[in-house]
Amino acid sequence: MIEDPVLGAGYTVRRLDLGADGEGPLVASLVHREPTDHQARRARETVDRDEKPPILVMHGWSDYVFDRALLEHLGRAGHDVWGLDLRKYGRSLLPDQTPTSVDHLSRYDREIGTALRIIGADRPPVLLAHSAGGLTAALWAQRRPGTVRALALNSPWLEMHLGSGVRTLAQAPVRLLAEHLRARPILPAGSSHYARALHRDFGGMYDYDLALKPAHGHRFPAETLAAVLDGQTRLRAAGPLPIPVLVMHSARSRFGASFREEMRRADSVLDVHALARAARRLGPDVRIEPIDGARHDVFLSDADARARAIGILDDWLETLAP
Structure with missing residues (x-):
């Protein structure tokens, strides 16, 4: 483990070796917020049944884990925080x-399985997952019951725009194109609307590495889009999740060819109505929270919506039985 060059002091990162594919070696990166001396002492003194669950943060598509303020908030609340x-x-x-x-x-x-083993098989974490990461986290929880304590999903990409009909129509042609194109892009570069609402260089209030999270997104590989469509189909066909699920999303979506100021307080990436409909099918213990003024990543919203999202998360985490 070494100090994480992205988050800096207080955070370590370890490389997870995953073998190789046609492009060469594969690795994942597990980040850990190292507890302060006070927190470590308190953890040793805490009775096991009262211990708060660890939290593993998972990013979305064309993204990475970088929101140090959120990780610090969760760590100060007593959670062992990983990304x-x-x-x-x-x-x-x-x-x-x-x-x-x-x-x-x-x-x-x-990589998820390896991360959970490092966190501790006897300490199933809450997966706090964003967008495409939310879909991946939900599929993991379906296939690996008992390995996670709960899911907290931040604008999860559970369904395509306008719902399952669009996904059904798109799935076969996208699969055929993916067999031909594989890792080559299937879609043109996206708009910079979302980055314009977020990043300081474009008038937003957040700073992150535009090489790792590009303003227009990375070029979307054909096989990745096919994998997302397949994942959404499999999740819809699966049985209900037996664990608590929190789903947070913006109260509205706003799309368009040109940027409009209202996109700063809306989801300019996903259809929140299709997302919410899919979320209601996840299981019997699902709490769905639309957040007025939130962006696609609810924790990268203006201060009022961000505070509302963090408050909802804190409240829900307190409801999880030890």
């Missing part, structure tokens, strides 16, 4: 690799 950059994302992207490329979302089982 995972998946293969070919962020800290884990190696030279000559196609960013975000994966042919099936179950490939990520390797």
Whole structure:
């Protein structure tokens, strides 16, 4: 383990070796917030039944774990905080690799499973997962019951725009294109609307590495889009999750060819209505919270919406039985 160059002092990162694919070696990156002396002493004195669950943060598509303020908040609240950059994302992207490329979302089982073993098999964490990471986390919880305590999903990409009909129509042609194109892009570069709402260089209030989270997003590999569509289909067909689930999302979506100021207080990436409909099918213990003024990443919103999202998360975490 070494000090994490992204988050700096107080955070370590370890490389998880995952073998290789046609582009070469594969790695993932597991980040850990190291407890202060006071927190470590308190953890040793805490009775096991009262211990708060660890939290493992998972990023979305064309993204990485970087929100130190959120990680610090969770750590100060008494949680053991971890973050995972998946293969070919962020800290884990190696030279000559196609960013975000994966042919099936179950490939990520390797790094998730390794991360959970390091955190501790007797300490199932809460997965706090964003966007495409929320879909991956939900699929893991379906396939690996008992390995996670609960899911906290931040604008999870559970469904395509306008719902399951669009996904059903798109799935077969996208699969055929993916077989031909593989890691080559299937979609043109995206707009910079979301980055314009977020990043300081474009008038937003947050700072992050635009090489790891580009303003237009990485080029979307054909096989990755096929993997997402397949994952959404499998999740819809699966049985209910037996664990508590929190789903947070913006109260509204705003799309368009040109940037509008209202996109600063809306989800300009996903259809929140399709997302919410899919979320209601996840299981019997699902809390869905639309947040007025939130962006696609609810924790990267203006101060009022961010505070509301953190308050909802804190409240829900307190409801989890030891």
